[in-house]
Amino acid sequence: MRIGILGSGGVAQTLGSALITLGHEVRLGARDASNERVRAWAEREAEPAGGGTFVDVAAFADQVALNCTAGAHSLEALEGCREALQGKILVDVANPLDFSQGMPPLLTVTNTDSLGERIQRGFPDTRVVKALNTVNHEVMVDPGRIPGAHTLFLCGDDAEAKARVRGWLGEWFGWPDTAFVDLGGIRAARATEAYLLLWVHLMQVTGTSDVSVRVVHP
Amino acid sequence: MRIGILGSGGVAQTLGSALITLGHEVRLGARDASNERVRAWAEREAEPAGGGTFVDVAAFADQVALNCTAGAHSLEALEGCREALQGKILVDVANPLDFSQGMPPLLTVTNTDSLGERIQRGFPDTRVVKALNTVNHEVMVDPGRIPGAHTLFLCGDDAEAKARVRGWLGEWFGWPDTAFVDLGGIRAARATEAYLLLWVHLMQVTGTSDVSVRVVHP
Numbered sequence: 001m002r003i004g005i006l007g008s009g010g011v012a013q014t015l016g017s018a019l020i021t022l023g024h025e026v027r028l029g030a031r032d033a034s035n036e037r038v039r040a041w042a043e044r045e046a047e048p049a050g051g052g053t054f055v056d057v058a059a060f061a062d063q064v065a066l067n068c069t070a071g072a073h074s075l076e077a078l079e080g081c082r083e084a085l086q087g088k089i090l091v092d093v094a095n096p097l098d099f100s101q102g103m104p105p106l107l108t109v110t111n112t113d114s115l116g117e118r119i120q121r122g123f124p125d126t127r128v129v130k131a132l133n134t135v136n137h138e139v140m141v142d143p144g145r146i147p148g149a150h151t152l153f154l155c156g157d158d159a160e161a162k163a164r165v166r167g168w169l170g171e172w173f174g175w176p177d178t179a180f181v182d183l184g185g186i187r188a189a190r191a192t193e194a195y196l197l198l199w200v201h202l203m204q205v206t207g208t209s210d211v212s213v214r215v216v217h218p
Numbered sequence: 219m220r221i222g223i224l225g226s227g228g229v230a231q232t233l234g235s236a237l238i239t240l241g242h243e244v245r246l247g248a249r250d251a252s253n254e255r256v257r258a259w260a261e262r263e264a265e266p267a268g269g270g271t272f273v274d275v276a277a278f279a280d281q282v283a284l285n286c287t288a289g290a291h292s293l294e295a296l297e298g299c300r301e302a303l304q305g306k307i308l309v310d311v312a313n314p315l316d317f318s319q320g321m322p323p324l325l326t327v328t329n330t331d332s333l334g335e336r337i338q339r340g341f342p343d344t345r346v347v348k349a350l351n352t353v354n355h356e357v358m359v360d361p362g363r364i365p366g367a368h369t370l371f372l373c374g375d376d377a378e379a380k381a382r383v384r385g386w387l388g389e390w391f392g393w394p395d396t397a398f399v400d401l402g403g404i405r406a407a408r409a410t411e412a413y414l415l416l417w418v419h420l421m422q423v424t425g426t427s428d429v430s431v432r433v434v435h436p
Contacts, residue, residue, distance in 0.1 A: 104405075110329050110412070150434045153416075183419040187322075191416040194328070198371075198409040201401040206435045213431035216368045217424045 004029060004061030006054050006077060007068030008037040011093060011137040015066055018141035020045050022172055029057030031077065058084035064091060064168070071096035071115050071193075072108045075122060085126040089161045092116050092189070093132045093140075095196050104200040107193060116189025120157060127161035129154060130189040131169065134199065136209040141173045150212040152179045153195075155188035181215050222247060222279030224272050224295060225286030226255040229311060229355040233284060236359035238263050240390055247275030249295065276302035282309060282386070289314035289333050289411075290326045293340060303344040307379045310334050310407070311350045311358075313414050322418040325411060334407025338375060345379035347372060348407040349387065352417065354427040359391045368430040370397045371413075373406035399433055 001024050005012045008030040016026045025048040028038045038051035051057075058065050058081035065085060069077040071094035078085075096108040096115040109115055116130040131154040132140045139145050143152070152175055156162050162182060169175040183191060202211045219242050223230045226248040234244045243266040246256045256269035269275075276283050276299040283303060287295040289312035296303075314326040314333040327333055334348040349372040350358045357363050361370070370393055374380050380400060387393040401409060420429045 104409075107329050111325050111415070145436070146434055147436055148434055151431075181420070181423060183416075183423060188419050191322075191419050194412040194415045197329070197412045198401075201406050201409050202399070202433055202435075205399060205401060206433070208435050211433065211435040213369075214434050215420055215424070215429065216364055216366055216432050217420075217426050217429040218363070218365055 001025070001064070002060055002062040003027075004057035004059075004065040005068055006057060006065060006081070007070075008035050008041070009068065009070070011140070012066075012068035013037070013041050014137040014141055015068060015093075016041065016049065017045060019172065020049050024048075026050075027052055027057040027060045029054045054078065055080050055084050058088075061085075061088055064089045064165075066090075067092045067094050067119070069094055072098055074115060075118055078119065078123070082123060082125075085123055087125060089127045089129060089164060090119065090123065091132065091165055092119055092128055092130045095133050095193055097196065104197065104204075107197070110190065110194050114187070114189035114193050116155070116186050116193065120186045127156065127158040128186055129156035129158075129161050129165045130186060130192060131165055134192050134195055135212050139210055139212065143173065143175050143179065145210045146212050149214050150179065151181050151215045153181050153183055153192045155183040155186055155192065157185045219243070219282070220278055220280040221245075222275035222277075222283040223286055224275060224283060224299070225288075226253050226259070227286065227288070229358070230284075230286035231255070231259050232355040232359055233286060233311075234259065234267065235263060236391065238267050242266075244268075245270055245275040245278045247272045272296065273298050273302050279303075279306055282307045282383075284308075285310045285312050285337070287312055290316055292333060293336055296337065296341070300341060300343075303341055305343060307345045307347060307382060308337065308341065309350065309383055310337055310346050310348045313351050313411055315414065322415065322422075325415070328408065328412050332405070332407040332411050334373070334404050334411065338404045345374065345376040346404055347374035347376070347379050347383045348404060348410060349383055352410050352413055353430050357428055357430065361391065361393050361397065363428045364430055367432050368397065369399050369433045371399050371401055371410045373401040373404055373410065375403045
């Protein structure tokens with residue numbers, strides 16, 4: 001597959017490198033095609049890794065692009081990609097975190113709206129699936145870093161797109177199908193983004209970013 | 219112990235009845251001393267159950283009162299209790315849920331503030347411990363309704379008050395000490411209150427209110 005990753009930070013690089021290892025063609029995108037981090041990553045990975053602008057990598061994707069931009073700036077970053085993302089699946093991995101007041105972060109949008117919903121509203125011809133945003137990037141590509149069963153939440157308005165994302169995450173990174181809890185439509189992005197407020201505390205109190213939760217019920 | 223429960227709804231009644239069974243003296247409080255629900259509960263439970271106004275039950279409590287009022291109106295309900303709660307521990311069980319837009323609910327305060335923090339700021343001479351607000355009232359008094367290990371989050375600015383609440387919840391309802399995850403100061407109430415946005419979805423997708431999460435890490 002040709003996979004476009006919007007973003008150039010740790011999440012984008014970790015996902016990109018893991019997908020390259022699996023034999024996929026991957027491009028990381030940034031505002032500027034000559035972005036230093038993207039260049040360094042592509043040189044380290046060599047072919048079939050590459051970089052480009054956000055629009056370049058959105059157009060490069062054959063079926064799916066991953067939004068790994070900083071959530072507070074995602075809408076701005078994605079702005080020019082409407083046409084390039086048409087008919088494709090966009091996995092929204094981003095969280096609208098605001099670190100301007102220090103730690104723990106605040107959210108730039110929550111409660112009455114969410115980043116996932118804003119993206120879906122802005123990109124009606126793209127199927128947005130919110131997923132992976134509740135775990136650290138190293139756990140995203142290696143769920144076994146956290147021992148035992150733990151949950152990966154996902155949501156989105158399109159059932160087929162969610163099924164495909166679920167399949168890909170299993171195939172690519174080994175997420176067992178039993179790990180997924182599908183919360184419903186994209187509105188539930190409010191829930192998984194707001195969970196970050198809890199997650200940052202969990203990271204602090206457990207002393208590790210290899211931390212998540214398992215949903216338990218009878 | 220003489221325990222004051224601020225509130226008259228399902229949470230207040232379930233906690234009250236469980237504490238009566240354990241031999242504690244319990245009073246449920248409402249705005250109006252002749253509140254129907256409180257009267258019916260007290261008659262059903264007979265002595266040592268009773269009712270009164272919010273101030274009455276706050277004054278009745280020897281060490282600890284439980285805030286089980288509707289979160290959206292808690293500050294208003296507690297307003298007259300400042301003196302009566304002085305030097306006591308207040309376990310804040312409430313969530314600032316707003317059902318006016320239907321389901322799933324919104325929060326009346328979140329992100330930059332929380333109900334727990336507002337109560338602590340308004341009651342500087344009372345030690346507020348946010349706890350129990352992340353599980354259904356039947357689970358509060360019977361954690362075994364959910365099989366296996368699951369987490370109960372708590373937070374508050376006073377370490378001794380938190381230790382006592384932890385001890386009471388173990389002694390009263392059988393919460394194992396390993397279930398507790400102490401998230402730190404009362405600011406973390408933002409995290410556990412915002413978790414409700416996720417919890418209502420979990421209840422919907424699992425089809426049971428006997429649902430919670432277990433924190434997992436290496």
